[in-house]
Amino acid sequence: MQQIIYFFIRNKNFLLFAVLFIISVAxxxxxxxxxxxxxxxxxxxxxxGVYTFxxxxxDYLSLGKxxxxxxxxxxxxxxxxxxxxxxxxxxxxxxxxxxxxxxxFTARIINNNYTKTKNQLTxxxxxxxxLKIDLxxxxxxxxxxIVSDVSENYSTVQSILNTKSRINAKLxxxxxxxxxxxxxxxxxxxxxxxxxRLASLEKGDTIVTGGRSTIFPEGIPIGAVKDFHLDNxxxxxxxxVDLFNDMTSLEHVYLIENNDAQEIKELxxxxxxxxx
Amino acid sequence: MKSNDIxxxxxxxxxxxxxxxxxxxxxxxxxxxxxxxxxxFILMFPLDGNKGLLIFLSFLLGLSIxxxxxxxxxxxxxxxxxxxxxxxxxxxxxxxxxxxNSVKIKKADPMERLTYIASMVFMHxxxxxxxxxxxxxxxxxxxxxxxxxxxFTIILIVFTMILFNKKAS
Numbered sequence: 001m002q003q004i005i006y007f008f009i010r011n012k013n014f015l016l017f018a019v020l021f022i023i024s025v026a027x028x029x030x031x032x033x034x035x036x037x038x039x040x041x042x043x044x045x046x047x048x049g050v051y052t053f054x055x056x057x058x059d060y061l062s063l064g065k066x067x068x069x070x071x072x073x074x075x076x077x078x079x080x081x082x083x084x085x086x087x088x089x090x091x092x093x094x095x096x097x098x099x100x101x102x103x104x105f106t107a108r109i110i111n112n113n114y115t116k117t118k119n120q121l122t123x124x125x126x127x128x129x130x131l132k133i134d135l136x137x138x139x140x141x142x143x144x145x146i147v148s149d150v151s152e153n154y155s156t157v158q159s160i161l162n163t164k165s166r167i168n169a170k171l172x173x174x175x176x177x178x179x180x181x182x183x184x185x186x187x188x189x190x191x192x193x194x195x196x197r198l199a200s201l202e203k204g205d206t207i208v209t210g211g212r213s214t215i216f217p218e219g220i221p222i223g224a225v226k227d228f229h230l231d232n233x234x235x236x237x238x239x240x241v242d243l244f245n246d247m248t249s250l251e252h253v254y255l256i257e258n259n260d261a262q263e264i265k266e267l268x269x270x271x272x273x274x275x276x
Numbered sequence: 277m278k279s280n281d282i283x284x285x286x287x288x289x290x291x292x293x294x295x296x297x298x299x300x301x302x303x304x305x306x307x308x309x310x311x312x313x314x315x316x317f318i319l320m321f322p323l324d325g326n327k328g329l330l331i332f333l334s335f336l337l338g339l340s341i342x343x344x345x346x347x348x349x350x351x352x353x354x355x356x357x358x359x360x361x362x363x364x365x366x367x368x369x370x371x372x373x374x375x376x377n378s379v380k381i382k383k384a385d386p387m388e389r390l391t392y393i394a395s396m397v398f399m400h401x402x403x404x405x406x407x408x409x410x411x412x413x414x415x416x417x418x419x420x421x422x423x424x425x426x427x428f429t430i431i432l433i434v435f436t437m438i439l440f441n442k443k444a445s
Contacts, residue, residue, distance in 0.1 A: 013327050017360035020335040022348030024342075024356060028407050031348035048343050054298055078393075113301070113345070115308040117409050117417075119347040156346060163411075184414060187307065196314075 031118070048154035051106035051110040053126055059251070066251050073140040102217055105131065105255040109153075114187040114247050119159040121145060123253070126153045136216040136256040142244040143167070143222055146215055146254055161247055163188055169222055174199055177210045180222065180241070187247050189226060192239040199237065201228050207241050214261040281322050289337060292317050297344040308421060310427040312351075314341060315400050316436055318359050319393060320381060328364065334359035347408060354404035358396050365395050382441050393433055394426075401426045 008015065088180035107129075111122035125131055127150050137157050138142040144167065148158040158165060161182050169192055171175035182190045192207060205225040211218025221244050227241040258264075292314040303310050318334050338355030342348060358365075369392035371383060381389065401422045409418050 013331060013360065016328050017331050017356055020331065020356040021353055024335070024338070024353035025407065027342070027349030028353065028410070029348070031346070044343070048346070050294075050297070115304050115310065116347070117411075117414065118347075122346070183433075184417065 025149075031055060044151055044154070048110070048122065048124070050150070051122055052143075055108065055110045055124070062249070062251055065249070069140055075155055082168050088211065089113045101259055103259060105129065105135075105257070106133075107137075107155075107253055107255060108184040109250050109253060112248075112250055114159070114161050117163050117184045120148070121157040121159055121250070123147075123155045123157060123255075125255075126151050126155045128152055130144065130154050131255060132257065134215060134261070136220075136258075137253050138216075138256065139245055139250055141221065141246075142214060143220055144245065144247070144250065147255065157191055160190060160243075167216070168212045169207050170210040171195070171199060171201070172206040172208045173220075177212065178236070180207075188243050188245060190223065190241050192238065192241050193231070193237060195237040197230065197237065201225060201237060203227065207239075214258050215256075215263050217256065217258070281325075283372045283419055285317070285321065288317050288320070291353075293322055293337065293340045297342055301345065305428065306424070309424045309428055311425065311432045312397075312401065313429060313432050313436065315355065315358065315397065315429070316433055318355060318362065319396055319433065321359075321362075321440065323366070328390065330362070331359045350404050350407040353407055354400045357403050360400065362396070363409070365392060366397075374403070375407075378394075379412070389437075390434070397429045397433070398422065398426045 023178050078096075105125065107123040107125040109121050110124045113119050113121070121144070122136075123137075131147060131150050133147055133150055135147040137147060143160060144169075145157040145159040145162070149156045160167060160180065161183060161184075163182070165182060167180040168177060169180045176195055178192050178194035180190055180192055194240060195201070203225055207222045207225065209216040209218060209220040209222060223241040223243040226240040226242045228237050230236070231238045267276075279430050296312070296314040300313055303368055314337060318330070321333075326376045335352050335357040337350035339349065341351040345351070369388050381392070384392075395423050402418075405418050405425075409421075
């Protein structure tokens with residue numbers, strides 16, 4: 001017994017170190033699993049507060065650019081509205097009772113990183129503003145990521161610049177679809193894999209979201225084809241995609257909630273259960 | 277450890293965490309190079325201070341950075357590691373004399389001091405980046421990040437030391 005106690009006293013520093021090291025490695029591994037970063041995340045009161053404080057100061061520096069972006073977006077929306085007016089004869093429909101499939105929210109990014117291999121963003125809105133896990137996040141130019149954790153006032157977003165991200169995307173012109181991943185090399189270039197060899201690809205082709213997931217609606221712009229080559233077994237293309245978004249300077253984003261997500265997921269789960 | 281030391285170290289802890297998360301983490305030189313000045317706290321912790329306490333405080337220091345960075349526990353692990361290994365590095369860089377309290381980090385020979393800083397910084401960065409990247413496919417990225425960020429951190433730590441040394445004397 002005495003031996004054991006002496007052993008502990010003699011090695012107390014090593015034991016303390018070992019325990020703390022194991023805890024931190026466990027925390028690290030935990031964040032490598034999607035959706036499990038509940039325990040330690042920047043969506044909490046203290047860090048959220050500090051980041052909001054910083055953003056209140058730095059926001060002024062980018063006002064000019066933000067205005068420019070809003071103007072551009074207004075222009076695009078205005079054009080779309082005009083087309084809509086020309087082509088659609090308005091029927092008497094009360095738009096408030098139309099079932100809206102998607103609900104939109106806005107939020108401000110208070111922390112953004114893009115230099116790591118698993119990048120996260122922090123937003124200044126949370127559960128109180130009815131945000132939930134798994135909402136899609138886009139900016140006026142293209143997609144940004146998916147909400148991964150929500151606290152009362154803040155939320156964290158798993159950026160598309162994250163090796164864990166896999167987002168369904170397709171070619172706009174031919175609807176061949178694949179998965180969007182990131183090879184960590186460049187914050188403005190992501191990779192589209194699993195595009196079948198049959199697809200005719202050209203430099204500059206537009207890539208949009210595929211609509212096969214319950215998170216993003218179909219047709220949200222992502223980027224343009226930069227270059228492409230066949231992968232090792234020659235059956236699929238490996239495409240480098242230039243993002244429309246500048247992931248290094250984001251300020252305001254939109255969040256998309258799919259009202260049918262729950263229903264679709266339950267239905268798919270039911271089918272899977274039957275198969276088993 | 278004197279009461280003066282306790283106050284200095286508490287202030288240093290808080291200031292370094294805020295400096296790191298608000299300013300230094302956003303430098304992103306060349307896309308991925310950031311200095312991690314906050315380990316200055318571990319380097320300058322009093323030599324006669326309790327070793328167990330240092331390991332625990334370093335863990336807390338790393339964890340604070342991790343919470344801000346959403347990086348799980350990579351900084352906490354790296355900090356706990358260099359805090360544990362610090363006595364070995366001290367002996368290796370300053371010789372055995374440090375054990376008799378005859379060495380002051382700020383007054384030591386510049387070469388010895390640089391050896392100490394560089395070994396601690398590179399070990400910290402290596403552990404941190406290996407945990408963060410967590411994949412053998414990206415080994416080149418790991419070495420590149422460790423090397424360049426390490427050099428940046430060392431330069432910053434040396435400057436910080438010179439700055440506060442002048443003030444003290």
